[in-house]
Structure formats: structure tokens, C-alpha cells
Amino acid sequence: MSIREFAESGADLELVGIQKRFPGFTAIEELDLTIPAGSFFALLGPSGCGKTTTLRLVAGLEEPTAGRILIGGKDVTDTKAHQRPVNTVFQSYALFPHMSIIDNVSFGLKRRRIGDAEAKAHEALKLVELDHLAQRRPAQLSGGQQQRVALARAIVNRPALLLLDEPLGALDLKLRRQMQLELKTIQEEVGLTFLHVTHDQEEAMTMADTVAVMNKGAIEQMGAPEELYELPRTAFVANFLGKSNLFTGDVVGTTDTAMTVDAGGHRITVPTARSQRHQGLVTVGVRPEKVTLHAEQPEEVAGRNLLGPGRVIDVSFAGVSTEYIVAVPGVGTISVFAQNMTFGPVAHEGSEVWLSWDV
Ligand code: ATP
Numbered sequence: 001m002s003i004r005e006f007a008e009s010g011a012d013l014e015l016v017g018i019q020k021r022f023p024g025f026t027a028i029e030e031l032d033l034t035i036p037a038g039s040f041f042a043l044l045g046p047s048g049c050g051k052t053t054t055l056r057l058v059a060g061l062e063e064p065t066a067g068r069i070l071i072g073g074k075d076v077t078d079t080k081a082h083q084r085p086v087n088t089v090f091q092s093y094a095l096f097p098h099m100s101i102i103d104n105v106s107f108g109l110k111r112r113r114i115g116d117a118e119a120k121a122h123e124a125l126k127l128v129e130l131d132h133l134a135q136r137r138p139a140q141l142s143g144g145q146q147q148r149v150a151l152a153r154a155i156v157n158r159p160a161l162l163l164l165d166e167p168l169g170a171l172d173l174k175l176r177r178q179m180q181l182e183l184k185t186i187q188e189e190v191g192l193t194f195l196h197v198t199h200d201q202e203e204a205m206t207m208a209d210t211v212a213v214m215n216k217g218a219i220e221q222m223g224a225p226e227e228l229y230e231l232p233r234t235a236f237v238a239n240f241l242g243k244s245n246l247f248t249g250d251v252v253g254t255t256d257t258a259m260t261v262d263a264g265g266h267r268i269t270v271p272t273a274r275s276q277r278h279q280g281l282v283t284v285g286v287r288p289e290k291v292t293l294h295a296e297q298p299e300e301v302a303g304r305n306l307l308g309p310g311r312v313i314d315v316s317f318a319g320v321s322t323e324y325i326v327a328v329p330g331v332g333t334i335s336v337f338a339q340n341m342t343f344g345p346v347a348h349e350g351s352e353v354w355l356s357w358d359v
Contacts (some may be wrong), residue, residue, distance in 0.1 A: 011160035012037040013058065013074030020053055020217075027053045027150035028217045031067070035210070040187045040194045042204035046240070049137045051197040054214075055163050058121060058175015058195065059085050072160055077142065077221030084161035091169040093150030095138040102134040105153045114157070124152040127186060144175045145341045151183070159344075162195040168203065171313065172234075180207050201241050204261030205229070213237050245334045251278055257357070268305050269359045286357055288335040293324055293347055293355040301356075307331060308354030312347050326353055 011034040020028040027050045032209055036043045040084075043051045060081030069077045076084050094102050106121035112222040128148040130141075138146055140340040147167060154162060167183075168176045184207045187194045198204050204211045207226040212222040213277070221228060221237045232238035235246055249263030254277060261268045276315045278356060286305075297309055300306055310328035322345055334355060339347055347353050 003322050010191055013161055013195065014068075015054075016060070016068045016070070018054075018057060018069070018106045019065045020050070020057060020062065026058075031035075031217075031219065033212065033219065033222075035193060035195060037072070037193055037211060038190040040184065040196065040208045042196045042198060042208035042211045043214055044198055044201060044211050044240070045200055046205040049214040050217040051199075051214055052165060055088070055165055055197050059086055059088050059163055073342075085237050086163060087154040087157070087159040087161075088163040088165060089147075089150050089154045089167045091166045091270055093146055093167075093170075095146060095149055095153075097138055101135060101141070101149055102131065104138065104149060105156055107344070108153070108157060112157075118326045120156055123154070124150075124156040127155070127189065128152045128182075131232045142175075144179055147171065147179060148182070151186065151244060155192065157358050161193045161194070161195065164194060166198055167196075176203070177206075183207060191312045193351065207239065213240055215240075225350070232285070235283050235285070237313050243288050243335060244285045244289060245291070245329050246283050247334075248281055248283055251280060251282055264328070266307050266328075266331060271359060288323065288337040289321075290357045291334065291336045293326070293336050293338055294356060295347060295351065297354050297358055303359050305359055306354060306356045307334065308350045310334065310355065312349055315345055315349055317345070326347060326354075326355060328355070 015031050015033040018028055031054065043054060045051050053062060057064050060079060064077065068075055071085060080173040099107065102118065102121050102125065104232045105124055106117040107170035109120060122131055122134065123136055128147055128151055130145060130152065133145065134139060141149065168179050171179060180203055196208060208225065210222065211225055211228055212219045213228065214220065215236050222235050228237060228240050232241065238244040238246065247263055249261035249268060251259050253260040258269050258271050259278065261282060262272055263284065270283060297308065298306065307328050310326040311325050313327050314325040316323045321339050323336045324338065324347060326334045326336060328334055336355065
């Protein structure tokens with residue numbers, strides 16, 4: 001049996017006008033979301049933004065105050081949790097300690113008297129590369145292996161949709177990174193629809209094909225990881241995904257393709273689409289890795305923004321790159337990530353420097 005046949009192909013998920021009020025608190029104001037079948041979708045946001053509530057609504061563990069939930073085109077809003085084609089993997093994987101791994105994985109199938117439970121459980125364990133440990137008890141496995149058993153258990157009954165609620169939160173950083181890649185590979189192999197909830201931006205960006213950034217019960221921006229990173233629509237998204245230098249300025253001129261912003265006496269060119277035309281006070285953002293540090297004042301070049309002089313107030317070495325924090329009068333502090341191409345820092349604390357980046 002091929003892996004694809006083993007698991008039913010995923011179904012799409014639609015949330016239509018979902019609202020969730022708890023007594024005295026509105027966790028979700030209005031949520032519309034379509035997740036295509038077979039995709040790896042991440043809901044990313046800070047603690048308390050409503051991620052888990054969204055997942056619980058999809059699982060049927062909470063009832064929406066308003067709105068509909070459709071899985072594979074079928075309205076499941078009034079369907080009980082255990083009748084929805086959905087499984088959830090939680091951070092605490094809660095395996096039965098007294099049972100072998102194979103029994104843990106086949107337990108649900110056997111209880112529901114589904115045929116070939118054992119064979120299906122072995123198939124699922126093969127998928128997470130743990131079939132050779134099928135006879136062990138959970139306590140005889142590492143944390144990462146236990147989490148993979150929990151995953152095998154969640155996909156063994158072929159759900160159309162798999163919900164993952166911070167599933168890697170209990171693992172140490174190295175194992176977490178490894179499991180992120182494994183989870184992505186498994187998702188690609190089985191073709192199920194994965195809805196993953198996390199507050200870890202790196203996790204969301206490495207695993208998901210689409211990321212929705214949630215803030216205060218609403219989706220602030222949704223798109224491919226690269227798109228969210230390169231073209232964040234709000235300061236919240238820019239700050240939540242990676243590090244961003246944000247500073248304010250006044251719009252002093254516009255053309256068809258760009259606007260000129262005065263930031264503390266520095267003229268900065270910002271590319272804009274016509275639809276994004278702004279006036280007055282704006283926030284400008286530039287990623288630290290896009291900024292180049294200069295020890296001497298560079299010549300002004302068309303197509304490059306120039307800031308300076310500023311003073312280096314902090315240097316931190318991080319192996320591949322070094323981060324320089326530069327205070328620029330009238331603008332604020334700007335962080336610069338410089339690749340460590342040569343031995344030794346390119347500037348020191350207290351050095352006078354200039355900054356430039358491509359418009
Ligand atoms: P975390 O990452 O910390 O789990 P989250 O984004 O998953 O956060 P939710 O658990 O969805 O957040 O909670 C969203 C908001 O709804 C929070 O402010 C929370 O306090 C509130 N909330 C959740 N459940 C209830 C409840 N049963 N009664 C009242 N308020 C609730």
C-alpha cells in the first residue's frame with residue numbers, strides 16, 4: 001500500500017464569519033478563512049490572540065457564537081467532535097504509559113472495531129520511522145520519538161484534517177528543528193491538510209506553505225512565508241516575523257512608483273504601489289540583513305538609501321553574522337546583520353558609521 005493510499009487525501013477547511021464570545025470576552029471578532037486541501041497552514045500569533053480557540057472550534061470542542069465551519073464542503077458546525085473527520089495533536093502527547101507503542105497507535109481503531117487495526121498501526125509507525133520500536137513502552141522512547149508516536153496515532157484513522165496545537169512545544173530546540181522538517185516531509189507524503197497553531201515564527205515559516213498572522217482575534221495578514229516577511233502590511237506583522245527596523249517620517253513627495261520620506265532630516269525613498277499611497281506621518285521598515293554598514297561616508301548612489309552618520313552602540317557576534325546596533329540621530333536605533341565574511345568585526349562599539357540599503 002502506498003503512503004498516499006494509506007491516508008485519505010486531505011479536505012479543505014472553510015471558516016465563514018466565525019465569531020466566538022466567552023462570557024465577558026470576545027476571543028474572535030470575525031474570522032473568514034479558507035484552507036485548501038492538502039496544504040500545510042500555520043496560524044501564527046502571540047499568546048492570547050485566539051489561535052487555540054480557533055482550533056477548538058474546528059475540532060468541535062467549542063461552539064461558535066456565529067458563523068459556519070465546513071470541512072470538504074460539508075457543514076460540520078453542528079456535528080459533534082468525535083464525528084468530525086478531524087484529529088488533534090497536542091503539546092502533551094498523553095500516550096498510555098502501560099501500553100506498547102503499537103497498542104497505543106491501534107487503540108482507537110480497535111475500540112471502534114475497525115478491521116486490520118494492527119496492520120494500519122504498523123503502516124502509520126513506518127511513516128514516522130518508528131515501526132522497529134513498536135513493542136516498546138512510551139517511557140523507553142525519547143521525547144521526539146514519543147511525539148512521533150502521537151502523530152502516528154493521530155493519522156492512523158485517516159482524518160481529513162489534522163490539527164496541531166503547539167505540538168513541538170515540549171521539545172528542546174535542536175529536536176524541535178529536526179521535527180519541524182520531519183513533520184513537513186510527513187505532511188507532503190500523506191497529503192493531509194495540516195492546520196498548525198504556533199507562536200514560533202521560525203516554526204511557522206519553515207513548515208507552512210501559507211501562514212496567517214493572528215492578532216487580537218483577527219487575521220492581520222495571510223500569505224506565503226516569503227511574502228509576509230518581505231511585504232508585511234502592518235508594523236505588527238513586520239515585528240512578529242523576524243526583526244525589523246521601524247522608524248517614522250513625513251511623506252514629502254510621491255511619484256508613480258515611490259515616495260520620499262523625511263526621517264529626522266534624512267531623505268528616504270520607499271517604493272510603493274499606487275494603491276498604497278500615503279500622506280503625513282508614516283512608519284518605514286527595513287530588515288537588518290538588508291542594511292550595509294560603512295566605516296566611511298559612501299557616495300550617494302541613485303537607488304540606494306543612505307543614513308548617517310550614526311554611532312555603533314552595541315556589537316554582538318552570532319557565528320554566521322554579527323549584529324550591530326547603530327544609533328542614528330533623528331531616526332533612532334537601527335539593527336544591522338552583517339555576514340561574517342572575514343575574521344573580526346567591521347566596526348566597533350563607539351565607531352562612527354553610515355548605513356545604506358537598496359531602495
Ligand atoms: P496561547 O498561545 O497562550 O495558547 P492563544 O492564541 O491560543 O494563546 P486562546 O487560548 O485562543 O489564545 O485564547 C484567546 C483569548 O480568549 C484569551 O484572551 C483567553 O483568555 C480567552 N479565553 C479562552 N478560553 C476562554 C474561556 N473558556 N472563557 C473566557 N475566556 C477565554
